[in-house]
Amino acid sequence: xxxxxxxxxxxxxxxxxxxxxxxxxxxxxxxxxxxxxxxxxxxxxxxxxxxxxxxxxxxxxxxxxxxxxxxxxxxxxxxxxxxxxxxxxxxxxxxxxxxxxxxxxxxxxxxxxxxxxxxxxxxxxxxxxxxxxxxxxxxxxxxxxxxxxxxxxxxxxxxxxxxxxxxxxxxxxxxxxxxxxxxxxxxxxxxxxxxxxxxxxxxxxxxxxxxxxxxxxxxxxxxxxxxxxxxxxxxxxxxxxxxxxxxxxxxxxxxxxx
Numbered sequence: 001x002x003x004x005x006x007x008x009x010x011x012x013x014x015x016x017x018x019x020x021x022x023x024x025x026x027x028x029x030x031x032x033x034x035x036x037x038x039x040x041x042x043x044x045x046x047x048x049x050x051x052x053x054x055x056x057x058x059x060x061x062x063x064x065x066x067x068x069x070x071x072x073x074x075x076x077x078x079x080x081x082x083x084x085x086x087x088x089x090x091x092x093x094x095x096x097x098x099x100x101x102x103x104x105x106x107x108x109x110x111x112x113x114x115x116x117x118x119x120x121x122x123x124x125x126x127x128x129x130x131x132x133x134x135x136x137x138x139x140x141x142x143x144x145x146x147x148x149x150x151x152x153x154x155x156x157x158x159x160x161x162x163x164x165x166x167x168x169x170x171x172x173x174x175x176x177x178x179x180x181x182x183x184x185x186x187x188x189x190x191x192x193x194x195x196x197x198x199x200x201x202x203x204x205x206x207x208x209x210x211x212x213x214x215x216x217x218x219x220x221x222x223x224x225x226x227x228x229x230x231x232x233x234x235x236x237x238x239x240x241x242x243x244x245x246x247x248x249x250x251x252x253x254x255x256x257x258x
Contacts, residue, residue, distance in 0.1 A: 016090050017039045018092050018095050019041060020098050022051055031058065033227065040090065044072075048067070052067040064089065072125030081132075095129060096233060097145070102161075104158040126146060150190055173187065177241045181241055185238075188243070190244050232245065
């Protein structure tokens with residue numbers, strides 16, 4: 001029987017990144033960008049068709065990518081996704097923990113099942129993923145980037161569970177930077193309003209009001225979050241760990257000065 005360490009192929013290959021929520025929005029933009037920068041990418045998403053589409057786009061453009069369907073709330077799915085990456089691409093050097101779930105409701109109206117689902121996906125799922133990737137990350141002296149949110153810092157109505165998980169992720173980022181350093185770096189990006197499919201349910205008025213609340217007077221785009229994620233994942237940020245980088249078009253600054 002092959003041991004776990006025997007499966008970690010350390011021959012010269014492109015570094016391997018596993019991106020969760022990689023089939024859409026910020027995750028898709030990050031997967032494409034990392035591939036352009038020379039990473040081999042495991043595009044992981046609960047939506048099998050979405051992850052397959054992004055992986056196909058990357059390979060059609062000359063990059064290296066494999067799709068994997070998985071629920072980040074399932075430790076078994078995490079083990080399967082990591083095994084898929086190892087088998088097809090090599091040991092994981094970078095983890096982008098991007099997958100998230102949210103349900104808008106007031107505290108008195110949010111069902112307990114919904115609260116538990118948001119916690120399982122956003123917080124527990126990230127923890128499970130880090131645990132699953134650790135053998136590879138230790139072998140490759142890799143890095144982890146967690147996607148947080150401005151909700152971790154500011155109270156915004158209807159986001160109680162989501163905000164709790166994002167605050168927890170920032171605490172986890174700092175804790176793991178201490179525990180896993182110096183071999184593994186752990187950082188987080190805190191996006192502000194970014195125009196993704198999740199905003200399609202809002203009215204044009206609400207979208208414009210959100211855009212006007214930023215110093216830049218517009219919402220961000222997924223690629224504008226992908227660039228700092230890729231920076232923190234890669235070697236150019238080799239002396240950065242335990243950091244939370246706010247990328248919100250000045251939304252937080254405007255809030256502070258209001």
